[in-house]
Structure formats: C-alpha cells, structure tokens
Amino acid sequence: MKIAAEYIQRKIGDRKIEVIVTLGSGLGDLAGQIENPITIPYSEIPCFPHPNNTVAGHAGNLIVGSLNGKCVAAMQGRFHLYQGVTPNEAVRPVRTLIHLGASAFIVTNAAGGINRNFKVGDFMLITDHFNLTFTNPLTGNNIDELGPRFPGMTNPYSRKLRDLAVQIAREQGIVPRIRYGVYGQNLGPAYETAFEIRLLREGGIDAIGMSTVPEVVAAAHTNAGRETPRVKILGITLITNAAAGGSSEPTHEEVKEAADNAKAAFVPFIAEIIRRVS
Numbered sequence: 657m658k659i660a661a662e663y664i665q666r667k668i669g670d671r672k673i674e675v676i677v678t679l680g681s682g683l684g685d686l687a688g689q690i691e692n693p694i695t696i697p698y699s700e701i702p703c704f705p706h707p708n709n710t711v712a713g714h715a716g717n718l719i720v721g722s723l724n725g726k727c728v729a730a731m732q733g734r735f736h737l738y739q740g741v742t743p744n745e746a747v748r749p750v751r752t753l754i755h756l757g758a759s760a761f762i763v764t765n766a767a768g769g770i771n772r773n774f775k776v777g778d779f780m781l782i783t784d785h786f787n788l789t790f791t792n793p794l795t796g797n798n799i800d801e802l803g804p805r806f807p808g809m810t811n812p813y814s815r816k817l818r819d820l821a822v823q824i825a826r827e828q829g830i831v832p833r834i835r836y837g838v839y840g841q842n843l844g845p846a847y848e849t850a851f852e853i854r855l856l857r858e859g860g861i862d863a864i865g866m867s868t869v870p871e872v873v874a875a876a877h878t879n880a881g882r883e884t885p886r887v888k889i890l891g892i893t894l895i896t897n898a899a900a901g902g903s904s905e906p907t908h909e910e911v912k913e914a915a916d917n918a919k920a921a922f923v924p925f926i927a928e929i930i931r932r933v934s
Contacts, residue, residue, distance in 0.1 A: 657799075660703045660752045668694050668720045673729045675930050676750065676758045676887075678871060680765035683894065683915050684715050684732040686923050693721035698733075704748055707739040718749070724931035729753050736867055738844035743793035747874035751802065754878055754887050760817070760933045761875050762890045762926065766911050767865030768847075769895040770857045771837060776898075776914050778833050779825070779925070781818045782891030785869050786840040786861055793870045794877055807880030812872050817890035817933065824928045830921050837862030839893055841869040863893050890929070894918055 679686055687693070696718045698704050715732040722728070735746040750761065767780075774780065798805045818836075825834045840856055842848060844866035848856070856864060872889055879885040896914035915922075 657703065657748060657751050657755055660701050660748065661755045663702050664696065664718070664720070664752065665756060667696055671720060671727050673720065673753055673756045673758045674727045674760065675933060676729050676731070676753045676761045677926065677930070678731045678734055678750070678761075678763045678868075680734075680865075680867065680894065680915075683764055683766065683919075683922060685919050686926055687717075687719045687730045687732050689923060689927055690719055690721035690723050690728060690730060693719050695719050698749070705735050705741040705745040707735065707741055724927055726930050726933070728930060729756075729758065734867055734871070736844060737789060737791065737870070738866060743789075743791045743870045744796065746870050747793040750871045750874050754875060758887060760888045760890070761871075762892070762929060762933075763868055763871055764892045764894065764926070765839075765865045765868045766896040766915050767839065767863040767893045768897050769863055770840075770853060771835070771862040772857075774835055774837075774862065774895050776895055777918050778835050778895040779830070779922070780835040780837045780839070780863055780893040780895060781821055782813055782839045782868075782893060783818070783836050784813070784838045785872065785891075786838060786856075786859075787869045787873075788840050788864075789843045789869065791843075791870075793874050803877035803880045807877045809873065809876055812876035812879075812889055813891050814885070814888040817888055817929070820932060821890065821892070821925075821929055824925060824932070828921075828925060828928070830925065833921065835862070835895075837893070839868065839891065840864045842866055863895060865893065888933070892926070894922065
C-alpha cells in the first residue's frame with residue numbers, strides 16, 4: 657500500500673486527493689469531466705493486482721485531477737473477485753487512496769434490480785449490504801494502522817451523504833429515479849439462479865451485483881473506533897437490468913447499454929455530489 661501510494665504521489669505531484677470515486681460498469685464517462693487529469697494505468701502501479709483478464713466497460717485507469725473544485729481520484733474500473741484476485745488485492749486501490757488523504761469515497765456499481773418496484777435506470781442509494789461472497793478483505797494479519805482487528809459494520813454508509821444525494825436529485829429533477837435499498841454482492845461471474853433471486857428478494861435484498869462490498873468493508877475498517885469517520889462512504893447502484901431468474905437471461909451488453917443511457921443524468925448527479933461533499 658505504501659509503495660503504491662508513494663508511486664501515485666510522485667505522479668500527481670503536490671496534489672492532495674480529497675474524494676475517491678469508483679466508477680462501475682459502463683460508468684467511466686465521469687472521468688471525462690475531470691480537469692488537468694493525470695492518467696495512471698493500473699498496470700503501472702506497483703503492488704496493484706495485474707489479472708490476465710479484463711472486464712468490458714472497465715478501462716483500468718486511475719485518473720487524478722480537479723472536478724468542481726475538488727481533487728478527485730477516479731477509478732475507471734475495479735478489480736473483481738471473479739477475475740481471480742483475492743479480497744485483499746481487490747481493495748488495495750481504495751486503501752492506497754485513503755492512505756493518500758481522501759476523506760470521501762463515492763462507490764458506484766451497475767446491478768440487477770431484485771426489488772419489483774425498481775426500474776432500469778433508477779439510482780439506488782445503498783443503505784446496507786449483504787456479503788454473498790462469504791470472503792472478507794480483513795482476513796489474515798490485521799493492519800493496525802488502518803483499523804482494529806474486529807471492526808463494526810453496523811452503519812458503513814453515510815446517512816449525511818445519502819441525504820445530500822437526495823437533495824441534489826431534487827434540485828436536478830431526478831427524484832423519481834432515486835431509490836433506497838440493500839445491495840447484495842455475488843461472487844460471480846455467473847448470474848444468479850431463479851431460486852437464489854427469489855430467496856434474496858424474500859430476504860430483503862433490493863439489488864445484486866459482483867463488486868463493491870470488499871471496497872466498502874476496507875474503507876469502513878479505517879473508520880472503526882473513531883468518533884469522526886476518517887472517510888465518509890456513499891454507495892450508488894445504477895439499476896441496469898432485472899436480476900437473473902426471470903424469463904430472459906441478463907447479459908453484460910445489456911448492463912453497458914443501460915449505463916450508456918443513464919449517462920446524461922448520472923454524470924451531473926455525481927459531479928454535483930463531489931462539489932458539495934465535505
């Protein structure tokens with residue numbers, strides 16, 4: 657982590673990262689709004705994972721620059737467990753950027769809607785999550801400087817940032833697209849069976865995807881035991897399809913198409929959150 661942080665800091669000079677934004681499948685266009693960007697391919701950053709496979713819709717770049725008055729580190733793509741990386745490896749980028757001083761983490765993803773009231777194109781503000789991978793980035797030796805051995809995970813997502821997101825959605829006229837919900841992460845890469853979806857729906861899961869939970873756990877670990885959070889976390893899910901188990905199988909192309917259609921609302925929404933996050 658420290659080696660990666662030193663490398664990134666040398667690349668970006670005296671800039672101090674304030675906000676991390678992880679851009680999910682097909683949502684990387686926000687990076688195009690960043691001014692004076694410095695682009696660093698993940699493959700060049702020491703200690704970052706280097707899987708031999710990539711995911712369509714994930715460019716695999718770290719872009720650091722200015723967006724609405726904030727120094728932003730935008731992760732154009734992420735590492736998924738189904739690529740063969742370990743949970744600990746998957747969260748190295750987030751840990752590294754928090755080490756560099758970021759105080760807010762906006763994590764986005766594209767996911768299938770399980771809640772029958774959700775529509776394709778809705779933005780779900782994550783209130784909680786269910787870790788269906790049954791793995792954890794905190795296993796192994798604890799890194800005491802990051803957080804305690806047994807951190808609580810009762811409220812990893814910031815209510816204050818959710819309230820801010822709703823206020824901005826109201827100002828931008830997109831409140832009808834806003835939902836609240838519980839996000840579930842499947843290990844992937846296979847989509848869910850019909851029985852799994854039925855069970856998850858009955859259990860109160862609103863959307864299902866293949867990312868996000870390890871990153872949030874790692875970020876929340878740094879907040880444990882602190883009166884004031886080290887990093888505030890906002891999770892936003894773009895509902896790109898009905899979850900598997902219905903009359904038709906979901907496809908990754910369907911996910912990317914829905915993300916493309918959501919850009920016009922998604923990009924200004926996230927950009928304004930970045931402007932006003934504190």
